[in-house]
Amino acid sequence: MPTSAASTPRAYAIESGCAEALASFKLPQTLGFGLVTAPVMYSAEFDGSSWSNKQLLKYGPLEILPGARALQYAELVFEGMKAYRVGKDQPNLFRPHDHWRRLANSSERLSIPVLPEAVFMEGLEAMVRACAPFIPRISKQALYLRPFVYGTEAGYLIRNSTTLRFIIIANPSEVYQSGALSVAIERLDARAANGGTGTAKTGGNYAASLRASSAASARGHHVVLWLDAPEHRYVQELSGMNLFAVIDGNLHTPELDGTILPGITRDSLIAIARRDGMPLQQRRIEIDELLRQVREGRCTELFACGTAAIVSPIKQLVDADGAVYAPAQVDTIAAQLRESLLSIQERRAADTFGWTREVQVG
Secondary structure: OOEEOOOOOOOOEEOOOHHHHHHHOOOOOOOOOOOOOOOEEEEEEEOOOOEEEEEEEEOOOOOOOOOEHHHHHOOEEEOOEEEEOOOOOOOEEEOHHHHHHHHHHHHHHOOOOOOOHHHHHHHHHHHHHHHHHHOOOOOOOEEEEEEEEEEOOEOOOOOOOOOEEEEEEEEEEOOOOOOOEEEEEOOOOOOOOOOOOOOOOEHHHHHHHHHHHHHHHHOOOOEEEEEOOOOOOEEEEEOOEEEEEEEOOEEEEEOOOOOOOOOHHHHHHHHHHHHOOOOEEEEOOEHHHHHHHHHHOOEEEEEEEEOOOEEEEEEEEEOOOOOEEOOOOOOOHHHHHHHHHHHHHOOOOOOOOOOEEEOOOO
16 A cells, blocks of 8 residues: 655754745646756765754855766766656655666675665655646646755765765756657667666766767667677666567566666566466567567567656667567557556555655645
């Protein structure tokens, strides 16, 4: 069942001017994704032994030393998650504990001290309470939350920072991508390899994807499909999204092999599919096998999923030689799963999984 946040005394300071910034903020008619920034942000600092200096601040530039390891060595981990206010008057977070757990896993991979869950939740609830008046009430819109932790200590020695900062910023947003995706298969560059940081949500992974992603965008595609590093033979994920295929009437998705980010939306869809009796396999998927199954009509549908996009149908895979592989169906099973998930996120349907966490705003 859904859980409600416990009522605890506020343990963070509020910067002068936050109330005025929030009172003067107005939602524009068109939100886009990540284009509209909430006027406040949450901050906490780690001094090498404990987290303190917890504050709600006016949104604005951060002071950071030019030699900080976040800038020099990409010592940064982050999350992307949402707060909804559609089905109930009180807003709710979706699977916040799982997002904290993934942030902790990312931190451990980069040897960053793990942010306590209590600080993570305090920051989320502080932002949701402050931004509650402009959390969209329209289906498929939400308050996108971006918590991140980065190293603030300056120096060129190859080691972790002894000091860190935790920030949460927020954006009232629509879905990341509307409409069906054109996906470019990347045959040369690699996103992640076994033993690397593919399972961590860290800035360096996204930096590694930019060259191929920008080139694909210039060719008119929306996103890149990544293959394994050693052989470029097996499907990994899309930039920022996981992949599903409907093959011979069954759902298939690449298994988590140590290179793929364990998507929380991916995990949610798997749980819903199992609840609804949909046959599902998590396995290694060869790209050439998948393309052959699309061409033969055995793979009837493809879709991607992620927090920002929720579930995005795929209209075509385009290979490096320009060959186009288009599944027979677009947004059939995907639409069914999207609505099942979104109805839980927005609390229009019963949350039998216990994924939602209500935040009391008064």
